[in-house]
Amino acid sequence: MKFQVSHATHYTYSHPVGLCHNEIHLRPREFELQVCSESRIQIEPLPACYHERSDYFGNRVGYFSLQEPHDRLTVTAKSTVHRTAVPARDMETSVAWDHSTARLRAADQAAVLAAREYVLDSPLVAAAAELAAFALSSFAPGRPLLSAVHDLNSRVHREFTYDPSGTTVSTPLAAVLEQRRGVCQDFAHLAIGCLRSLGIPARYVSGYLQSTPPPGQQRLRGADASHAWFAVYDPDAGWVDFDPTNDQIVGDRHVTTAWGRDYSDVTPLKGVVFGGGAHSLEVAVEILCDDGDA
Numbered sequence: 001m002k003f004q005v006s007h008a009t010h011y012t013y014s015h016p017v018g019l020c021h022n023e024i025h026l027r028p029r030e031f032e033l034q035v036c037s038e039s040r041i042q043i044e045p046l047p048a049c050y051h052e053r054s055d056y057f058g059n060r061v062g063y064f065s066l067q068e069p070h071d072r073l074t075v076t077a078k079s080t081v082h083r084t085a086v087p088a089r090d091m092e093t094s095v096a097w098d099h100s101t102a103r104l105r106a107a108d109q110a111a112v113l114a115a116r117e118y119v120l121d122s123p124l125v126a127a128a129a130e131l132a133a134f135a136l137s138s139f140a141p142g143r144p145l146l147s148a149v150h151d152l153n154s155r156v157h158r159e160f161t162y163d164p165s166g167t168t169v170s171t172p173l174a175a176v177l178e179q180r181r182g183v184c185q186d187f188a189h190l191a192i193g194c195l196r197s198l199g200i201p202a203r204y205v206s207g208y209l210q211s212t213p214p215p216g217q218q219r220l221r222g223a224d225a226s227h228a229w230f231a232v233y234d235p236d237a238g239w240v241d242f243d244p245t246n247d248q249i250v251g252d253r254h255v256t257t258a259w260g261r262d263y264s265d266v267t268p269l270k271g272v273v274f275g276g277g278a279h280s281l282e283v284a285v286e287i288l289c290d291d292g293d294a
Contacts, residue, residue, distance in 0.1 A: 001083045001252045002290040005208055007226070008076040008283070009269050015277035016069040022271030025206065025258040026077035027052075027060040033086060034256055039079040045070050059258035059266060075269055085252040086241075094146040094234055097139055101199040103235045115233040118201035122261030125189050125204075127197040130177060135194035145200070146240060149232045150249070152194060156187050157247035169263065184228040185263050187244040191230045192262065201233035205241060206266045207256040210287045226268060226285055231259065255287065 007026055028036040043050070047064035055061045066073065095103070104116060121127060138151040159180060166181040173193050176186045188204055195202035209227045229243040229250055241250035258266035 001085075001210075003081045003083065003208075003210060003255055004286075004288045004290065005079045005081060005255060006076065006284075006286045007078075007208075007268070008074065008285075010282045010284075011073040012280045012282075013071045013073075013276040014279065015275060016071050017066070017073075017273050017276040018069055019065070019067055019274040020073070020271055021065050022063070022075075022269060023267075024062040024064075024075060024077075024269050025059055025266045026062065026075070026268055028079050028081050028207070028255055028257050029059055029259075031256070033084045033252075035082045037080045037082060039077065042074075042076040042078075044072075044074045055260075055265075057258070057260045057265065059260070069275075081255050083252045083255060086250065089146060089237065089240065089249070091146040091150050092144050094144040095236055096142045097145040097148050097198070097200065098141055100145045100235050104199070104201065104233075107235070111238070112235060115201040115239075118203045118233065118261065119196050119199055120261075121196070123264045124262040125173060125193045125196065128174070128193065129197070130174070131190075131193040132197035134177065135198055139198060145232070145234055146237070149191075149195070149200075149240070149242060152191060153242040153244045154247050156191055156244040160187060160190070162245065184245040188228045188230045189262060191242070191244050195230075195232055203231050203233075203239070203259050204262045204266065205229050205231055205250075205256055205259045206263070206268070207254060207258075208285065208287045209243070209246070210253045210255070210289050226283070227254070228263070229254070253289075 027039045030036055041062060043064055045066060048067040050064040052062045104112060135152055139148045161181040163181040164183055167186050173189055176182045176190055192202040192204060206228050229241055231239045231241040234240055243250050260266045
């Protein structure tokens with residue numbers, strides 16, 4: 001599949017901003033299932049400086065600074081992404097989940113060692129007894145890992161209400177679990193917390209979801225907007241992505257921007273602003289599929 005992705009963020013300030021420093025995760029990353037053939041970042045007003053780097057997780061990160069007074073800021077990323085279909089997986093033949101955790105602790109292969117850090121707590125997701133308790137009804141002893149994760153993914157979708165007004169970026173995970181509502185970011189964090197609480201590596205993935213529903217049906221949650229999901233590490237299959245917001249195994253209509261321990265590692269746009277007063281924020285995302293390449 002070939003996609004044209006546009007992500008525009010527009011800030012308006014009640015008073016001039018004298019200086020700001022910003023970091024962006026807006027260029028889609030590349031891996032075996034995804035190639036970004038073109039990506040352009042447009043910033044208005046023009047920044048005093050701009051440079052890019054790869055972060056610890058291999059994501060493409062941009063930094064820019066505006067050093068003249070301004071009362072608005074617009075950052076637009078336009079990218080062309082080619083996404084390959086995800087190989088079909090038999091969830092019932094994966095390694096038993098409790099055996100996978102034992103293998104994880106004992107193995108010394110580079111890929112497994114790299115995955116082990118995703119069992120550790122991160123700024124927004126910490127292991128907890130209540131998360132383990134919620135997860136365990138999906139993780140009977142000896143159950144195949146991917147089958148258990150697939151069941152957990154479906155339970156989050158089924159038992160939690162999608163409610164954009166129910167949480168903010170700072171809502172604690174314990175509150176999400178108690179209130180049983182949130183958005184894609186919350187559901188990804190919840191699943192990650194459940195898995196880490198059982199000693200299973202899980203990481204946060206940010207990106208987009210393109211969806212063209214049949215006539216009369218609603219679009220998938222997160223479609224044509226910033227979206228988030230999670231990936232679990234299988235010692236045999238590697239990283240496998242799941243979308244709890246839509247009860248899906250991630251496929252070729254999911255475009256990945258970045259991955260890390262949680263949202264704080266992959267925030268699309270964050271920074272420090274001096275001045276500005278009150279502000280308003282508008283975000284517009286468009287993802288179009290080039291049917292000729294489908």
